[in-house]
Amino acid sequence: MSTPAIRAVGLRKQFHSTDGTPVLAVDDVDLTVHPGEIVAFLGPNGAGKTTTVDMLLGLTRPDAGTIEVYGTAPGEAVRQGRVSAVMQTGGLLNDFTVEETVRAIAALHGRTDRVEVVLERARLTDLAGRRVEACSGGEQQRLKFALALVPDPDLVVLDEPTTGMDVGARQEFWRAMRADAALGRTIVFATHYLAEADEFAERTVLMARGRIVHDAATADVRAAYGGRTLTFRPPAAVVGADGIDAAWLSRVHDALAPLGVTDVDVSAASLETAFLALTAELEGAAR
Numbered sequence: 001m002s003t004p005a006i007r008a009v010g011l012r013k014q015f016h017s018t019d020g021t022p023v024l025a026v027d028d029v030d031l032t033v034h035p036g037e038i039v040a041f042l043g044p045n046g047a048g049k050t051t052t053v054d055m056l057l058g059l060t061r062p063d064a065g066t067i068e069v070y071g072t073a074p075g076e077a078v079r080q081g082r083v084s085a086v087m088q089t090g091g092l093l094n095d096f097t098v099e100e101t102v103r104a105i106a107a108l109h110g111r112t113d114r115v116e117v118v119l120e121r122a123r124l125t126d127l128a129g130r131r132v133e134a135c136s137g138g139e140q141q142r143l144k145f146a147l148a149l150v151p152d153p154d155l156v157v158l159d160e161p162t163t164g165m166d167v168g169a170r171q172e173f174w175r176a177m178r179a180d181a182a183l184g185r186t187i188v189f190a191t192h193y194l195a196e197a198d199e200f201a202e203r204t205v206l207m208a209r210g211r212i213v214h215d216a217a218t219a220d221v222r223a224a225y226g227g228r229t230l231t232f233r234p235p236a237a238v239v240g241a242d243g244i245d246a247a248w249l250s251r252v253h254d255a256l257a258p259l260g261v262t263d264v265d266v267s268a269a270s271l272e273t274a275f276l277a278l279t280a281e282l283e284g285a286a287r
């Protein structure tokens with residue numbers, strides 16, 4: 001069996017909040033990721049995703065446990081160019097163009113031969129001459145992705161790379177990632193969004209309160225946690241400016257209760273659902 005891309009055993013990290021209360025950010029995490037896997041770390045705010053990622057990159061030292069990346073200490077793997085990261089925050093120089101930024105980092109790595117290919121992989125070739133400050137948030141994240149690819153790493157770690165992007169930019173980002181991953185790179189990313197794990201990762205590690213609570217094929221995690229929502233359209237006559245007529249809704253509740261249906265929820269379609277429906281409609285109309 002080849003050396004695992006990541007091997008963590010009994011990882012633990014504790015912080016102290018401002019009032020001195022201990023916070024166990026990562027609590028006894030065991031994790032093995034094999035080369036070529038695409039793994040999502042999924043979990044709510046404060047689950048411990050970023051702390052785990054930081055330990056993976058050698059940015060934070062665990063209080064207990066061990067972590068190896070390709071059989072060596074994380075910091076060493078980063079120095080060897082085997083691991084790169086796309087972090088939530090982090091500096092890009094506003095006055096540089098996209099291409100100048102990539103060239104500068106490529107020169108530092110002694111890999112100026114990689115400039116064209118990484119621009120292409122991050123779908124930035126057409127934006128090469130644009131100044132960083134004129135790039136959208138999504139384009140700047142793709143630029144960070146391009147920079148991460150410069151040393152041709154075996155493993156790319158992304159910490160919530162699409163936070164703050166609109167749906168279109170998110171999809172563009174993942175298109176670039178997916179094309180690159182198809183070439184065999186190992187990818188680990190942290191996200192809040194089940195949809196991102198669902199679309200992109202073959203394996204999902206679900207974290208909550210510092211622990212791994214589920215680690216399985218994404219399809220299985222979806223089946224266990226995704227749930228299903230049944231939606232229906234009420235007749236127009238019961239929908240007014242203030243929403244659905246309360247008496248009518250109460251009759252719906254009464255009718256459904258004997259069937260064992262609970263948590264009947266009336267909500268506006270999410271932005272994502274609405275966006276996808278709209279684009280499908282537009283594509284349909286264009287055909």
Ligand SMILES: Nc1ncnc2c1ncn2[C@@H]1O[C@H](COP(=O)(O)OP(=O)(O)OP(=O)(O)O)[C@@H](O)[C@H]1O
Pocket residue numbers: 015016017023024025026043044045046047048049050051052192
């Ligand atoms: N430097 C720090 N000092 C004190 N507490 C910290 C520190 N870093 C993280 N924590 C705490 O550790 C816990 C885990 O945080 P972490 O950032 O790893 O979670 P996360 O899953 O990445 O969350 P998010 O999705 O919000 O980024 C949280 O309760 C957080 O407040």
